[in-house]
Amino acid sequence: MNNEYSNKNIGYTMYDFDDCEYKSNSGRLYHVEFEKIAKRSPKKCAFIFENNEYTFSQINEMSNSLAFYLREYGIKRNDIVPIICERSQFFVVAVLAIMKAGGAFVHIDPYYPEEHKMYLVSEVKAKLILKYLSIPQKLFNTIDIFEYDLKNHDYHLNTDNLPLINQEEDLCCVVFTSGTTGKPKGVLINHFGLVNTCKFNEVYYLKKCVRDDIFSNILAASKLSFTASIIEIFYSFYHQIKVILCNNLEQNDPNLIGQLITNFKIDLMLSPPTRIKTYLNDSVFRNAIHHLKVLIFIAENANLTILNEVSQYTNALLYNMYGLSEIYSMCLVEEINREYIINNKQITSGKPAYNYKIFILDEEQKPVKVGVEGIVYIASNMISKGYLNDGKLTDDTFIDCPFPHLKGTKMIKTGDIGKWTNDGKVIILGRRDFQVKIAGQKINIGEIENILKEIKALDYSVVVDKNDKNGNKFLACYYITKKDISGRFIRNYLTKRIPSYMIPKYYKKIDKIPMNDNGKFNRSKLPDIDNNVDIIYEDVVEPITVTEKKLCKILSKILNINCIYIGCNSNFYELGGDSLNVIQ
Incomplete structure (x- = not known):
């Protein structure tokens, strides 16, 4: 890092934090590197799927x-x-x-x-x-x-x-x-x-944290369309770490995942913390994770509540990792100190990973002081080439780095708010816009709202994120219409257009748009959601058998809905259930 520039022109920003630059040989292609491994270690197992081994x-x-x-x-x-x-x-x-x-x-x-x-x-x-x-x-x-x-x-x-x-x-x-x-x-x-994503632990700081020599296999349970799967599968191949690839049934079943961890003595697992919190309700999973040597939290930071709970069942090294699809993988890494968990100290997102520069800037793209909130920017020669078929969005998102010592380097504005700590770590405080993460999956609320605009009978619609009594996020749709349009109609329309994890849980009809004193829409003045009114119900067919009655009571407890609204013909997902509720 150019300390002369930082000291003279920025002064109060601790650029010495950023010691993660590592120059490697260029010209490498992933599949060529894989071919080299296959030649060196032809009989070594690359991954296991449904008990079948596949060599390099x-x-x-x-x-x-x-x-x-x-x-x-x-x-x-x-x-x-x-x-x-x-x-x-x-x-x-x-x-x-x-x-x-x-x-x-x-x-x-x-x-x-x-x-x-x-x-x-x-x-x-x-x-x-x-x-x-x-x-x-x-x-x-x-x-x-x-x-x-x-x-x-x-x-x-x-x-x-x-x-x-x-x-x-x-x-x-x-x-x-x-x-x-x-x-x-x-x-x-x-x-x-x-x-270079596969080489991201080749810097001194990261070598101390993410050490390949302490684990020999990894569970691959992330969705294949998510960047986390790149780490689970292709990072692991690059370092000749055996991959245990979940099948469709295993992928989101804590009981089956627990069995895999035990049977294959899995050392390393990546997961959003919300998912882990839900998995801990399963005794097989709880008892299995003592086998883990490393547990990495991705997609969202693990809070102290989850960390305290996880620590009861495993002595694994715990990490927070922060990243975006636009930078392929993870650009901040933090090994979580267990004393911080015990003493309820601030848990950060960590220090920059290999060849990533982190900036926290104000609205004029000037660095803020340590401890002051700003917008998180990521600069690197490794960030994405841009967006497919969208030159304007690419130009708006991937901008030239304004600092002379990084001339010619692109940086991306993440939309996250963060701040530096005194020891050179970053605390991510949340989103600046209306992009949210629910159960570890990034959702842009604007995408849902734009599809709702296609429904001509709706005069107005808005989607907001809220928290239930347990602190779990969910989406709610508010709408205005003069027509006979129900929440069920809206949900059915969305079901045909977007993945299930993006579909709002509740639908509430309102009479007018809440405004603030400046005449702008005020999300905070939207009426509260009523679990027993704003969810979609069928005409209930009452349970008759002991099993049916027991199942309805279980659903009532999990979904926080009165039993009288749940029957044999109720649709679990239309009642607000999701993949995490299924696990419970």
Whole structure:
């Protein structure tokens, strides 16, 4: 860091905190690095899926075969190829094959609404789709695109490594994340960024924290369309850490995950803290996590309440990691001191990771003093190339770093509010806009609101995030209409357009828009949600059997709804249930 510049021009900002610069060899491509590992350790197990082991050599040859097919089909450098498949060995093979062919992969959840999947496929201008579904079926009937079933490929053909055609700046991956326009935005990731993400612990500070030598395997339970899966799978391959890949049933079931942790003696697990808090209600999971050596909290910071609870069941090293899709992975890392948990001290998001510069700036992009709140910016030569098909948003989001010693470097405005501590760590205080995280999943409320605007019968609608009595976030939709429009109609419309985790839990009809003294919309003056009025109910069919009555009581307790509103025909999700409630 240029201390002369920081001392003379900034003075009060502690740039000496930022000691994470590490110069590495450029020109590396992830799939080439994988081929080197397969040559050095051909028989070493890369991952386990449903008790089947797959070696580095086996996966390398399978991906070579598929890559050869893709090149023959016409996939070229920077072509984006969708993978629409269930969790399986075929996902890993397909990712490597697309890179080897010269293209970039994007995973699309097969359980997304059809219209949502169609939009993503058209957005990437796909030449073909790679798919795997346990029950084979055609994905789309309304668009003309070739669907190649990964299960039917002959992986014994053309197993040699292919001639290299890529450069480090070429695209290797696209991750779609929530956008403000009502449509998801595609984050562009290149090979340079992916390889350097895999090398992010090669700095002194991080070597002290994230030590590969203390763990030998990792659980891969994050959604494949999320950037966390890059760490779980591809970071681990790079460091020859064995991956235990969850199947669809295991992925969000604490009981089954607990069994995996115990059976495979899993050392490392990544998860949003909210999910871990819910998992702890399951005795099998609670009893299993003493096996863990490292537990990393992602997507949101772990608070003291969760940390106190987790600490009762495991002696694992605990970490907070902060990152964005736009920077591929994690740019802040904090090893959580257990004495801080015991003494209720402030838990931070940590120090900058490998080759990331963190700035906390005011509205004029000038650094703030230590302890003063500001907007968090991330600068690096490793951040995303921008957004797919959106040059304006790219230019607005990825801006030139204003500091002379980083001339030519791009930085991204995160939208998060944060502040420096005296020892050079960052505390993330929350979102500056209306982008929220619920159960670890980032949701842009504007995206939901823009889709609601398509409903002509609604005169006005707004979505807000609220907290229930347990402190868990949920979404509520408020609307104004002169028509006979119900919350059920609105929910059904959204169900066809967006993933389930983005759908509001409650729907409340209001008579007027609350305003502040300046005539602007005032979210804080919206009426409170009533659990027993503003949720969607069927005409209740009363429970008859002992089991039915018991189940209704359980749902009443979990969802905090009076038993009289729950019957045999009630829809769990329409009552406000979600994937975390299912676990309970």
